[in-house]
Amino acid sequence: MTAQPADVCVIGGGIIGLAAAHEFTQRGASVTVLEAAAVGERGAAGVAAGMIAPASEVDVSHPDLTRLALASHGEYPDWIARIEAASGMTTGFEQSGTLWVAVHRDHHAWLEQLRAFQAERGLDAVRLTAAEVREREPLLAPNVSGGLLARDDWQVDPRRLLQALAVAVERGGGTITEHTAADGIERSGEGWTVLARREDDAPPEHIRTRRLVVAPGAPGPGLLDAFPLLSGLRPVKGQILRLHGDVLARHVIRTPEVYLVPRADGELVLGATVEEMGFDRRVTAGAVHDLLREARRVMPGIAELELVEARAGFRPALRDHLPAIGSIGATEDGLFVAAGHYRNGVALAPVTARLLADLVCEGRADPLLAPFDPMRFAHSGAPGEATP
Numbered sequence: 001m002t003a004q005p006a007d008v009c010v011i012g013g014g015i016i017g018l019a020a021a022h023e024f025t026q027r028g029a030s031v032t033v034l035e036a037a038a039v040g041e042r043g044a045a046g047v048a049a050g051m052i053a054p055a056s057e058v059d060v061s062h063p064d065l066t067r068l069a070l071a072s073h074g075e076y077p078d079w080i081a082r083i084e085a086a087s088g089m090t091t092g093f094e095q096s097g098t099l100w101v102a103v104h105r106d107h108h109a110w111l112e113q114l115r116a117f118q119a120e121r122g123l124d125a126v127r128l129t130a131a132e133v134r135e136r137e138p139l140l141a142p143n144v145s146g147g148l149l150a151r152d153d154w155q156v157d158p159r160r161l162l163q164a165l166a167v168a169v170e171r172g173g174g175t176i177t178e179h180t181a182a183d184g185i186e187r188s189g190e191g192w193t194v195l196a197r198r199e200d201d202a203p204p205e206h207i208r209t210r211r212l213v214v215a216p217g218a219p220g221p222g223l224l225d226a227f228p229l230l231s232g233l234r235p236v237k238g239q240i241l242r243l244h245g246d247v248l249a250r251h252v253i254r255t256p257e258v259y260l261v262p263r264a265d266g267e268l269v270l271g272a273t274v275e276e277m278g279f280d281r282r283v284t285a286g287a288v289h290d291l292l293r294e295a296r297r298v299m300p301g302i303a304e305l306e307l308v309e310a311r312a313g314f315r316p317a318l319r320d321h322l323p324a325i326g327s328i329g330a331t332e333d334g335l336f337v338a339a340g341h342y343r344n345g346v347a348l349a350p351v352t353a354r355l356l357a358d359l360v361c362e363g364r365a366d367p368l369l370a371p372f373d374p375m376r377f378a379h380s381g382a383p384g385e386a387t388p
């Protein structure tokens, strides 16, 4: 008997692929997700700190991206509540805010610029004196000379969120097939056939689907060869450290050089480098040294914590550092992409999932998505591919 085609096949079980798959199941679609490794093993979200900071990543901000991030931010509490209810799991979602701190004069100028940027967008951000900063975080270093409390910057634990999403997808009737990579796609009848290859070298399977969503994260050479439409994606390396011990802070602490993301269970994530190094998985002595030095400068107590993990991950980036979310060709062709979320995969997951589901399940394109059309690089043949 030939299996019925799925309504939607999602290639990629990272945060974007799983968030989208979950939303598709909520709209009544039958969903199959193909993940090349185990959920959380390779993708950016397994390494990410989990900041939901719609206006704090000013250096990469773009008005359209900020608009999308603000929409996602508005959806976050309810989205998390739905995933936690559907999975029966918690995700470490915290709304305690980010405390930006200044340790030298340049930082004060930066914080003033950031306050104005946040205020213009209606976000809650207030400048604090050194005493006010220390009142909120007594273990900060004595050289911290002021700060900015961004109450609308939140955080979630991306590893727990991924596992909760996976459970929510399966409880919603979806199937997640791990250790299975997509080797190629073909148009077939009204839909698509995906050539799926298992890691254990079992014979490849042909998976039929009415609509196909490619959510590849930072794809390796195999997927890039099979999908020329992704050839503009590049990995941007980030090195990150995980410490563990006494809880030293309640807020995410940031300077322009480092972020410290505390979790209630005693984990403290320090991040992150931004490096154009291709798929270089090495953790370097220099990066570890720099992250620890900058973090210790603002929070000396980190020296007593255990260093439990040092890891490199890859942010998926397109040439303009904006995501590509939408259809490839006409919506009726049934081929969609959600890629290139760069530093903002965790922050943009809810809005990406909702808008993609509007498009994939109901054929409705929200104007919010217009700047993120995957075909915006069509003159060069692929999203993000450099113009000659």
Ligand code: GLY
Pocket: 049, 051, 238, 271, 272, 315, 342, 343, 344
């Ligand atoms: N979103 C934080 C980072 O990419 O390092």
